[in-house]
Amino acid sequence: MKSIIKISLSIAAGSVLFFTGCNSVPEKKTVAKPTKMVSEESLGLRKVDLYSENVVTPDETKYSKEYAGSGKTIARAFQDAPPMIPHDTEGMLPIQIDNNQCVGCHMPEVAVGMNATPIPKSHFTNFRPHHKFDGKMFEKSIDNMKNETAIQEKDTLVNARFNCSQCHAPQSEGQLVGNTFSPDFTSKDGASKSSWNGSKLTEGLDTILGE
Ligand code: HEC
Ligand code: HEC
Incomplete structure (x- = not known):
C-alpha cells in the first residue's frame, strides 16, 4: 500500500513539473506592492526578531505565594468553570x-473546619462509561441507544477527579496576551459559585441513572 501511495505521489509531482515546464514562459504581470508589511517582531509572543535569541525575555509567570485561606479568589472564566487555585501550591504538586x-x-x-470550599457534588458523581472488563475484552454493559454513560452518585471522590490540577490551575500574574472574552453567567453569582449541582448535573441527559 505504502509503495502505491509513493508511486502515485511521484506521478503527481512529475506532472506538476511537467506542466510548469510547459508554462516556462511566464506571462508578464504587474504585481501590486504590498502596502502593509508584517514585521518579524510582531509575529510571535516574543516581540523581538527571530535572530535575537539572546534578548528574548518571556513574560514571567508569578504564582500566588498566599497561604491557603489568605488568597483572593478571582472570577470564574465562565459559568461553572473550574475555579483557579487562589493559594500557594508549593510542595503540593504534582499530585501523587x-x-x-x-x-x-x-x-x-x-x-x-479548614475554611475551604468543599469539593462539590459533581466530583462525587461518576460520568464514565460503565463497561465490563474481563481482563482481555471490554464489553458494553448499557443500552446502545442511550448515551454511553451510567451516571452514578458515589460516597467517595471519583477517580476522574483525583488529579485536581488537571482542571484547577494556580492563579498567576502577568499578561502575555490580553483577554477579550467576557462571560455571560447564567446564574446571578456565577462568577464565584457553581450552579452545576443537584438535578442540573443530569438535566437533558438521556442516560441511565445509577446502575
Ligand atoms: C492547607 C489547606 C489547603 C490545601 C492543602 C489546599 N487548599 Fe485549596 N483552599 C484552601 C482554602 C482555605 C481556600 C480559600 C477558601 C476557598 O476559596 O475555598 C482554598 C481555595 C481553593 C480553591 C478556590 C475555590 C473557589 O471557589 O474559588 C480551589 C480551586 C482550590 N483551593 C484547590 C486546591 C487544590 C487543587 C489543592 C491541591 C493542589 C488545594 N486547593 C490544596 C485550603 C487548602
Ligand atoms: C475533570 C476536571 C476537574 C477535576 C479533576 C477536579 N475538578 Fe474541581 N471543579 C471542576 C469544575 C468544572 C468545577 C465547577 C463546576 C462544579 O462545581 O462542578 C469545579 C469546582 C470545584 C470547587 C468549587 C466548588 C463550589 O461549590 O464552588 C472546588 C473547591 C474544587 N472543584 C476542588 C477540586 C479538588 C480539590 C479536586 C481534586 C481532588 C478537583 N476539584 C478536581 C473540575 C474539576
Missing part, C-alpha cells in the same frame, strides 16, 4: 497516588 494534599483540606468533611 499516595500524596494528594488537596483532599486533606477540601474534602467536604474537613473543608468547613
